[in-house]
Amino acid sequence: MKRMLFIISQPPYANSHNAELLEAAMVGAVFDGEVSILFRDDGVWGLMPNQHGELIGQKTFSKMLSALPTYEVDQLFACASSVEGRDLSITTSPEIGLLTTEQQAILIATQDVVIGAQR
Amino acid sequence: MKRMLFIISQPPYANSHNAELLEAAMVGAVFDGEVSILFRDDGVWGLMPNQHGELIGQKTFSKMLSALPTYEVDQLFACASSVEGRDLSITTSPEIGLLTTEQQAILIATQDVVIGAQR
Amino acid sequence: MSLHLVFNTAGYEACLKRKLSDDPIILLGDGVYCATQLEGGNIHALEIDAQVRGMSLAQSKAKPIDYDAFVALTELHSPVVSWAE
Amino acid sequence: MSLHLVFNTAGYEACLKRKLSDDPIILLGDGVYCATQLEGGNIHALEIDAQVRGMSLAQSKAKPIDYDAFVALTELHSPVVSWAE
Amino acid sequence: MKYTLAIHGAPYASQSAQHGLAFAEALLRQEHSIERIFFFHEGVYQALSTRVTPQGEEDLLAKWQTLSNHGVELAVCIAGGIKRGVINEDERKRYEKNSNSLAEHFTLVGLGQLISAINNADRYVEFSA
Amino acid sequence: MKYTLAIHGAPYASQSAQHGLAFAEALLRQEHSIERIFFFHEGVYQALSTRVTPQGEEDLLAKWQTLSNHGVELAVCIAGGIKRGVINEDERKRYEKNSNSLAEHFTLVGLGQLISAINNADRYVEFSA
Numbered sequence: 001m002k003r004m005l006f007i008i009s010q011p012p013y014a015n016s017h018n019a020e021l022l023e024a025a026m027v028g029a030v031f032d033g034e035v036s037i038l039f040r041d042d043g044v045w046g047l048m049p050n051q052h053g054e055l056i057g058q059k060t061f062s063k064m065l066s067a068l069p070t071y072e073v074d075q076l077f078a079c080a081s082s083v084e085g086r087d088l089s090i091t092t093s094p095e096i097g098l099l100t101t102e103q104q105a106i107l108i109a110t111q112d113v114v115i116g117a118q119r
Numbered sequence: 120m121k122r123m124l125f126i127i128s129q130p131p132y133a134n135s136h137n138a139e140l141l142e143a144a145m146v147g148a149v150f151d152g153e154v155s156i157l158f159r160d161d162g163v164w165g166l167m168p169n170q171h172g173e174l175i176g177q178k179t180f181s182k183m184l185s186a187l188p189t190y191e192v193d194q195l196f197a198c199a200s201s202v203e204g205r206d207l208s209i210t211t212s213p214e215i216g217l218l219t220t221e222q223q224a225i226l227i228a229t230q231d232v233v234i235g236a237q238r
Numbered sequence: 239m240s241l242h243l244v245f246n247t248a249g250y251e252a253c254l255k256r257k258l259s260d261d262p263i264i265l266l267g268d269g270v271y272c273a274t275q276l277e278g279g280n281i282h283a284l285e286i287d288a289q290v291r292g293m294s295l296a297q298s299k300a301k302p303i304d305y306d307a308f309v310a311l312t313e314l315h316s317p318v319v320s321w322a323e
Numbered sequence: 324m325s326l327h328l329v330f331n332t333a334g335y336e337a338c339l340k341r342k343l344s345d346d347p348i349i350l351l352g353d354g355v356y357c358a359t360q361l362e363g364g365n366i367h368a369l370e371i372d373a374q375v376r377g378m379s380l381a382q383s384k385a386k387p388i389d390y391d392a393f394v395a396l397t398e399l400h401s402p403v404v405s406w407a408e
Numbered sequence: 409m410k411y412t413l414a415i416h417g418a419p420y421a422s423q424s425a426q427h428g429l430a431f432a433e434a435l436l437r438q439e440h441s442i443e444r445i446f447f448f449h450e451g452v453y454q455a456l457s458t459r460v461t462p463q464g465e466e467d468l469l470a471k472w473q474t475l476s477n478h479g480v481e482l483a484v485c486i487a488g489g490i491k492r493g494v495i496n497e498d499e500r501k502r503y504e505k506n507s508n509s510l511a512e513h514f515t516l517v518g519l520g521q522l523i524s525a526i527n528n529a530d531r532y533v534e535f536s537a
Numbered sequence: 538m539k540y541t542l543a544i545h546g547a548p549y550a551s552q553s554a555q556h557g558l559a560f561a562e563a564l565l566r567q568e569h570s571i572e573r574i575f576f577f578h579e580g581v582y583q584a585l586s587t588r589v590t591p592q593g594e595e596d597l598l599a600k601w602q603t604l605s606n607h608g609v610e611l612a613v614c615i616a617g618g619i620k621r622g623v624i625n626e627d628e629r630k631r632y633e634k635n636s637n638s639l640a641e642h643f644t645l646v647g648l649g650q651l652i653s654a655i656n657n658a659d660r661y662v663e664f665s666a
Contacts, residue, residue, distance in 0.1 A: 002526060009252065020449060020487075024519050027522070031527065051375065053375055056555050101255045113317050119416075133423050136578050139577065139617060143652070146649055149652075161271075167291060167293070170291060172290055177466070227325060231402060238545075390559045394560065394564055397660055398660075449550075453622070460624065460628070462620050491549060491588060493589075
């Protein structure tokens with residue numbers, strides 16, 4: 001129905017916002033939305049491999065991510081400069097497209113709704 | 120009894136942490152603590168004159184500040200570079216001492232306890 | 239054309255990098271603290287949030303608005319994007 | 324001598340400006356993301372919080388510690404100052 | 409126009425209730441309609457029945473309830489609510505708690521109700537913590 | 538040594554419960570003593586009796602209560618608790634609410650109890666949101 005972009009801008013684990021946003025994204029896809037997810041700024045820390053949420057009794061965020069394609073959420077993007085600035089190796093599964101800030105501006109401008117103001 | 124430093128690092132109004140910290144500082148003084156307060160980073164926005172919390176149904180932070188000397192809380196400091204970086208006119212009542220970061224380091228090091236981790 | 243709601247100073251930075259140059263911005267909440275150091279035009283600020291904080295918008299590039307004008311801007315633009323860090 | 328608890332990257336910046344140079348730091352929570360870009364010495368990181376996040380401390384200047392070592396550091400130092408933004 | 413709003417912050421931890429309420433009131437003044445207000449993340453705490461507004465401060469809970477009297481649906485994310493402690497009578501029974509905690513005029517709903525409200529509205533506006 | 542701890546964050550909005558709990562457990566293992574754990578700011582939500590831990594996640598409320606069984610005092614800031622909706626039976630009556638919401642083993646106390654706990658302890662450690 002609608003083009004929906006979810007933006008993740010905080011790291012996982014300190015709070016459960018990211019997990020809650022992924023759940024909303026999956027439901028968006030179930031409802032036939034055209035769903036994309038953009039990781040930017042500290043949100044790109046969620047793309048690190050080898051996470052272990054179970055060590056503090058939480059779900060592992062990277063495992064939730066790799067389940068997204070099963071829910072037909074496969075338009076995943078990250079801010080290239082946020083990744084570079086953090087000298088960070090990001091997960092290859094699911095596949096994440098790196099976008100310049102200009103490309104992000106266009107991604108945002110072409111949505112019906114944008115979801116995910118965090119703090 | 121103890122030397123207690125309260126640190127305020129966030130602006131007032133978006134949340135009530137600053138007001139809660141001032142209350143704790145007043146109680147500290149009532150209990151004969153040697154109380155200081157340091158405003159740093161976005162916390163220095165709390166030092167602006169002419170605030171009007173009542174417009175959104177909240178207590179006015181600058182009025183709470185000016186009541187502090189009544190509770191014998193009169194060691195008030197602000198980070199000089201945080202004030203300069205914001206091009207900000209700060210209140211003159213109560214009186215606020217401006218400190219360099221080196222002076223802040225010494226203020227912190229000479230405390231028994233430091234209170235006020237915010238987010 | 240998108241409308242950007244900026245809730246604090248870090249949100250302003252994040253928004254500025256990722257908005258199209260003509261997109262309007264509304265500063266609200268702690269976002270009004272950005273009002274004195276703005277780049278570009280088409281920026282509005284929720285006047286009541288500035289008054290609460292003792293911020294004057296007189297010397298600012300931001301246009302003071304009330305909630306009715308806020309609503310009018312959301313009518314004109316889509317999507318409405320919120321920025322807070 | 325103070326002990327500084329750093330809960331996130333912005334807290335690290337704020338702490339670094341206002342600590343004495345020999346004061347020890349513990350990175351915990353999102354503070355462990357600073358581990359790869361540290362200045363100075365005497366920096367510890369809560370190992371479990373790094374493992375949770377997939378951060379390796381191997382190439383880092385930060386010494387991995389557990390909660391028992393965390394407690395031991397608080398015994399040795401006062402005040403204990405928390406930094407989070 | 410038809411609007412869906414989302415509230416992301418807890419009372420006293422954010423201004424999102426003040427923003428959302430004043431915006432919603434302006435919408436109704438201008439004869440727009442509100443499809444649903446969705447309480448997400450820490451926004452679920454807005455619906456806690458046990459909170460007591462300090463003297464001299466604005467009673468946000470009463471203001472939400474007034475909005476509901478104008479026909480606006482106040483929908484709390486059920487997964488986010490239950491884990492944080494905002495439960496209705498059904499959930500109280502299911503989890504064998506001593507009391508419920510969801511204030512009157514609010515309902516617990518699934519995330520599907522956020523998405524369908526977005527689909528049915530012309531605009532979606534989020535009030536950050 | 539004698540410690541006073543403070544918890545500043547809500548569950549699911551911060552890691553402060555996990556940090557505070559694991560630190561407190563380490564203190565007890567090493568035969569330090571805990572003068573009081575003080576729940577301040579959004580930390581008061583830790584004491585909400587109605588919360589239900591999602592399957593497969595750690596039950597933080599039960600872990601706090603276990604700590605209390607080892608003699609640790611769990612003290613919730615009364616002003617911060619009441620305005621956010623964490624009330625005991627006395628406050629329920631005073632404010633004519635339908636139910637209380639303070640979990641067992643927690644008490645509501647004034648800020649004086651934070652200061653006196655600090656005065657009586659060798660160390661004060663704060664777990665940020």
